[in-house]
Amino acid sequence: MQKDQLFTRRRMLLAGAAALGSAGTAGIVLAAGGEETARTAAAPVPGPQARQALKPSAFRLQPFTGYGPPRTAPRKLKVRKKPILQISGRGRRMMLTFDDGPNPDYTPHILDTLARYDVRAMFFVCGECVADNRELLARMAEEGHVVGNHTWTHPLLTTLRRKEIRSEMERTSDIIEDTYGERPQWFRAPYGAWNRAAFQLGAEMGMEPMAWTVDTTDWMEPGTGTIIDQVEDGAAPGVVVLSHDAGGDRSQTVRAIREWLPYLIDSGYRLTVPARRM
Template identity: 65%
Template structure:
């Protein structure tokens, strides 16, 4: 499939997609809007945490609408608002959660994560580093084609608070260029390495057409605590609206791969929608 055919297919899939709701008032917790429920299905009743009802749902209840990408750049307004803090949670229909994976892609671990997500027909967000993505464009293309969101995580994973605005711009723009080369669209989301945000990072996000995303649940999988511990952190932290931080690169991520295989079906059996956010410039 050539790039024009790929883009045409993605645009057709995205027709009629919902968009992210606006952020709340200044100082309030930021919320993302979840992908809507599939047609013909009512929203699951909200329930907090992993101790909620674990009655299995029909397989069709797990299926999601195509949700990757946000249209070609020329259809977007010039820039989003300049935020003062990242989005941390999402709101939406029923019990929705977002899984995110940072620092990739890595040919040793990313393909296994993609296979697990595909097996359960759910989508996730991948915040990629340019220096790894430059040799992993095929994986980025696969992510986008399968409905995942590809976000920008800088080129070399520096602590942005120690960089000049010019250096921050270079880190972000180089990675956006690689993502665009991979499948024809620039990223719509950015995550600062180490969660190290500053005023320049938020301003550059807006100037470069991206929204900032943080997280609610940190698995701390980069410490290699064991797959059981990673699984327990996700299950214990599960609640409507949470954003889970994991990694698919930057070290040995075999524990993260094994944990995903265990906790993902548990989340689905508990009635969670594992999906990705929508957004709009406001």
């Protein structure tokens, strides 16, 4: 099934997944700059904005140049029952994530805006999109962004057999490593639809499950102003923001980030990425 045929289902499933994800406890992962841990805690509550200088993230990823050590088996992780929804760390930290790309019409503009403000983000990519846009993944590596696995064709995992889920995840991890220089350490289920197999297989492949705290609703194309409001109203320490750089017309997302990103920075937020496991 082509991705553009999935967006009616996406609108229903993502709305339900977002409501479900915010209803319970949230996993927390420590952002770059400290020892990586994970635990559970209550979801963050938006608070008043405090103006302070933003220090650029020190995270830099140096991509491989073609010749390097042979692949090694990923470190197996503890199997989780819920995805991580927010980040931990000192200060007013937030994390920006973008799903479904890369896409040559929208991803470069988002990368340009992130580069303008010296901000790192996470991109959960689909393998079939990477195959057509390898240069964009290479740019993400060069500019210090973290790339996660979002399956090969963006299927609804709860309708697939275990071996089909494995194939979707493994193929995507392989092309990410070939293009980006490292195997992904993070996985996000399409539509936010998780099942036991996705958690188990992700852990076997060395990937932690990452969800989100604030949904920009850009997948519904609600208007640039609505997207801006969703981010600015939901801003709080520990928040993980969900946006999209592919899968539909993302021109509203491109315009919105040019407004809400400087607002977050001026409000004293540090936009960061997870610590790397070596």
